[in-house]
Amino acid sequence: MTTSAISSGINLQYTAEARASDAAYTLARGNVSAEPLTQLLVAEQESGAAAKVIKTADEMLGTLIDTTA
Template identity: 65%
Template structure:
């Protein structure tokens, strides 16, 4: 019985961790969209070198990292749900066997 309880607890904590990761990533994406609106960029004159990237280019890695974190959180929550489902099935089988 402890094994099943442990599996349930592990699955639930994994779901919660995934949900926290999704929440954080969604918040980062939303704040990035609010603080860094996309602005049209102008081309520098031919004799001028553009040393500093524009604001849109600077936010792309942050956005990409947030999107990856969002997907990781989704996968983490789905994995936790599968653990809970499997633990439920195992417990159901054990109850059917012992009854």
């Protein structure tokens, strides 16, 4: 269960990085519009959510190890 949660968090982080990269590329090419700026904000939120998922899964795994030790 925790490895699945960690994998989900990592996948979400990859998605956030790809979204931010695409938006940055669009902005660098001179397309300064609401869409890439919005995508950067979405990527920021995804990255924060990914970090929380990974942290929670890590804490769960630590608790599980402490319980079985």
